[in-house]
Amino acid sequence: MNIGTAARASGIPAKTIRYYEEIGLIQPAERSDGNYRVYGEHEVQTLRFIRRARSLGFSVDEVAELLDLWRDRSRSSRRVKALANRHLEDIDGKIAALKTMRDTLNELIERCHGDARPDCPILADLAGQGDVADMEVEKSD
Amino acid sequence: MNIGTAARASGIPAKTIRYYEEIGLIQPAERSDGNYRVYGEHEVQTLRFIRRARSLGFSVDEVAELLDLWRDRSRSSRRVKALANRHLEDIDGKIAALKTMRDTLNELIERCHGDARPDCPILADLAGQGDVADMEVEKSD
DNA sequence: TATAAGGATTCCAGTGACTGGAAGGTCAAG
């Protein structure tokens, strides 16, 4: 099958498949007489693996590692789990950061009248009611 | 004060301040005789505003809008609140997406022995136990 | 058989928000 069909079968855009080939995430595809990339079921499975891993937030580098592990029949599940755990912590960190943002922002929003008047706790906070602590300005001029 | 001092005073790296100037987020700074950028308290306050807004996850474009609003004495808090609310929804969307990832990944991790053996539910899921539904493969060759 | 449509190919550029580094200019202290 051609790249378009493989794209539809895997859920990865053709452009992205070419990109994955270019960066070495996947092997260069075989070519037809007319220089078209040719894919088989095996390649599509790999592509789906990649798509699923990406959808779980793994970086392309991590996906490369996962692919290696997947293909390595003598792998230990320990290594896979470690990789996944590292990523999980990553996600947890991001969630925590977003939650902090969210809560701060939400509090500000709740305190804002949201009417025609200009005075606004959101802007007030951004302008300095916030964390302007521990900042020592040395005057050099 | 010079850019390094303004950087320390605002918490924004000198490089980033130059970048903000380049993209037009802030006005080009005055220059000294030796062509050094010169900043005053006013500029530092703007920089701090930007830093705080960025730390709440606003994009640079949104920060530009917030700066406009901040400077506009005839603004309505309604507009600020609307902008903040849009961003809040954005954050909520991201949190939700990350949580979904997190839960899926966590479940997979919990089912993984994490020992010397190769069999691993994480890889099994990536390889296709997952959402391979609604995918119609038309055979064109 | 000509041609048109719908793929495919390569290559270049842009996204967002910086960050690193090279090559060189400026300034204050010793």
Place this chain on the structure above:
DNA sequence: CTTGACCTTCCAGTCACTGGAATCCTTATA
């Protein structure tokens, strides 16, 4: 007068694609 800290500009790289232009291949139809 030199040293070292700081500043300048400019170019490149990050991450993971995505858009678009110009051109080529394949297949179906008039």
